[in-house]
Amino acid sequence: MRIAAFGFRSIPPATGAAGADKFAIELFPRLVKRGHSVVGYNRRYPNVFVDVKEYKGVKIKTIKTTSKKGFDTLWHSFRCTFDIIFHNTADIVHIQNGGNSIWALPLRLFGKKVFISQDGVDWKRDKWPWYAKLYLRFSAFVTAHLPNEVIFDNVIAKKLFEDKFKKQFKFIPFGSEVEMAEGPTNILEKNNLQKGEYYLFIGRFIPDKGLHYLIPAFINANTSKKLVLIGGSPNPSPYEQKLQDLANNQVLFPGYIYGDEVNALIKNAYCYIQPSDVEGLSPIVLTVMGLNVPLIVSDIEENEYAVLDTARKFKKGNIASLTEQINYSETHYPEMLALAEKAQHRALSVFNWEKVADEHVEVFANS
Numbered sequence: 001m002r003i004a005a006f007g008f009r010s011i012p013p014a015t016g017a018a019g020a021d022k023f024a025i026e027l028f029p030r031l032v033k034r035g036h037s038v039v040g041y042n043r044r045y046p047n048v049f050v051d052v053k054e055y056k057g058v059k060i061k062t063i064k065t066t067s068k069k070g071f072d073t074l075w076h077s078f079r080c081t082f083d084i085i086f087h088n089t090a091d092i093v094h095i096q097n098g099g100n101s102i103w104a105l106p107l108r109l110f111g112k113k114v115f116i117s118q119d120g121v122d123w124k125r126d127k128w129p130w131y132a133k134l135y136l137r138f139s140a141f142v143t144a145h146l147p148n149e150v151i152f153d154n155v156i157a158k159k160l161f162e163d164k165f166k167k168q169f170k171f172i173p174f175g176s177e178v179e180m181a182e183g184p185t186n187i188l189e190k191n192n193l194q195k196g197e198y199y200l201f202i203g204r205f206i207p208d209k210g211l212h213y214l215i216p217a218f219i220n221a222n223t224s225k226k227l228v229l230i231g232g233s234p235n236p237s238p239y240e241q242k243l244q245d246l247a248n249n250q251v252l253f254p255g256y257i258y259g260d261e262v263n264a265l266i267k268n269a270y271c272y273i274q275p276s277d278v279e280g281l282s283p284i285v286l287t288v289m290g291l292n293v294p295l296i297v298s299d300i301e302e303n304e305y306a307v308l309d310t311a312r313k314f315k316k317g318n319i320a321s322l323t324e325q326i327n328y329s330e331t332h333y334p335e336m337l338a339l340a341e342k343a344q345h346r347a348l349s350v351f352n353w354e355k356v357a358d359e360h361v362e363v364f365a366n367s
Contacts, residue, residue: 001036001037001091001092001361001364001365002036002037002089002090002091002092003028003031003036003037003038003039003090003091003092003093003094003364004038004039004040004041004080004084004089004090004092004093004094005024005028005038005039005040005041005093005094005095005096006040006041006076006077006080006081006093006095006096006100007020007073007077007095007096007097007100007117008020008021008023008024008040008096009021009042009043010042010043010049010050010062011024011025011028011040011042011050011052011055011058011060012025012050012052012055012258012259013025013050013258013259014048014049014050014256018203018204019119019174019280019282019283019284020096020097020119022174022283022284022287023096023117023174023283024040024096025055025056026174026175026353026356027353027356027357027360028040028058029055029056029057029058030353030354030356030357031357031360031361032056032057032058033057034357034358034361036361037059037090038057038058038059039058039059039060039061039089039090040055040058040059040060040061041061041062041063041076041080041083042060042061042062042063043062043063043064043065043072043076044062044063044064044065045065045066045067045072046067047067049062050062061083061089063076063079063080063083064079065079073097073099073100074099074100077095077100077103078103080103081103081106081107082106084107084112085106085107085110085112090112091111091112091113092112092113092114092115092364093107093112093113093114093115094115094117094360094364095114095115095116095117095147096116096117096119097116097117097118097119098116098118098136098139098140098142098143098150099136099139100116100139101116101139101142101143101146101147102139102142102146104116104142104146104147105142105146108146108147108148113148113364113367114146114147114148115147115148115149115150115151115363115364115367116143116147116149116150116151117150117151117152117153118143118150118151118152118153118157118161119152119153119154119157119280119281140161140164141165143161144161144164144165144167144169145165148367149169149170149363149367150169150170151169151170151171151172151360151363152169152170152171152172153171153172153173153174153280153281154171154173154280154281154302154305154306155171155305156301156302156305157280157302158171170363170367172356172359172360172363173281173286173350173351173356174281174283174286174351174353174356175286175351175352175353175354175355175356176286176287176289176290176347176348176351176352176353177290177348177352177353187257187261187264187265188264188265188268191228191252191254193226193228193252193265193268195268196268196269196270197225197226197270198225198226198227198228198252198269198270199218199223199225199226199227199228199269199270199271199272199273199326200227200228200230200265200266200269200271200272200273201214201227201228201229201230201231201272201273201274201275202230202231202262202265202266202284203230203231203284204231204232204233205229205231205232205233205237205239205240205243206233206237206239207239207277208276208277208278208279209275209276209277210275210276210277210298210316210317211229211243211275212239212242212243212246213275213317213318213319213322214227214229214273214275214322215227215243215246215247215251216246216319217275217319217320217322217323217326218250218251218273218323218326219246219247219248219250219251220319220320220323221323221326221327221330222327222330223326223327223330225250225270226250226251226252227250227251227252228252228254228265228269229243229251229252229253229254230254230255230256230257230262230265231255231256232253232255232256263287263291266287266288266291266293267291267293269293270294270329270333271293271294271295271296271326271329271336272284272285272288272293272294272295272296273295273296273297273322273326274288274295274296274297274298274303275297275298275314275322276297276298276300276303277298277300277316277317278300279300279302279303280302281302281305281306282302282303282306285297285303285306285307286306286347286351288343289306289307289310289311289340289343289344289346289347289351290344290347290348290351291344292340292341292343292344293340294311294312294329294333294336294337294339294340295307295310295311295312295339295340295343296311296312296313296314296322296325296326296329297311297312297313297314298313298314298315298316298317298322299313299314299315299316300316307343307346308346309339309342310339310340310342310343310346311339311343312325312328312329312336312339313325
């Protein structure tokens, strides 16, 4: 099959990357290994881009976009759509993010098969202003009706769409395996960290992620460990400054870190904390589970589905409840390790990237 893909930021990841980029670097090279041709459309921002032509067999086309928040994805997707049509780069188009679903119309009119990966209920995300939420509600309707198939990575969002639009959709979860590079890494030394002496969060610094709960909850907890927050705002944001103002000297902001270094940070963490208000099926949570690291997560449905009974949970948005769980991890660490082992078994048996790739091939071929 000849496949083109857009909706993520870049392969390999660059500043501002998120779950869509993790999905891209795991899935698309596996499709190539199965004998298919894949063209991935990277974004080039004014100051951020990855200068590559190929990544693990995936052909990379880099197209410029704007840095204006909320319009960068739409503008890039518009340009990708017409590059696919006029240069005939693929017969099958895989689009991440239902906000891009409007481009299914021209693609289908020109004979392309279109598949959209929908990772959550986008209009619930606090990062969007009212007009963006209105557009995302409209795009949800388009997502449900224009593509050849919609693929959900979590059963909660899938059920919501099915109830709303009276249609059946596909479910394919993310995978959890991580290929750790051989040899030591100096990422802990670089950030003055010691194994088992820090809590960890990785992701974008946006309100959806709940970091404004995490920082005060951690400061209130009875711990001498550090809190390491990897990532940042994909666009300049007052929210990121708010987080800096909330922090004390126990809270570290190393910036964006990717690949084997970030996996090494996960593997050596005392505990990983996912405080999100809104999520799809979080790829970072699945990675943490696969690496056998203790977890504390908010009790939203998507996290509940991912971890079941293999992690400690706190009430969404409740600082006191999160502080209580951090204190629990300090005094009941053998129990936390037992949960982590149970989580690893669940992750590697239920969330498997090779199975994910095979299921995408089946959907692309048969829908």
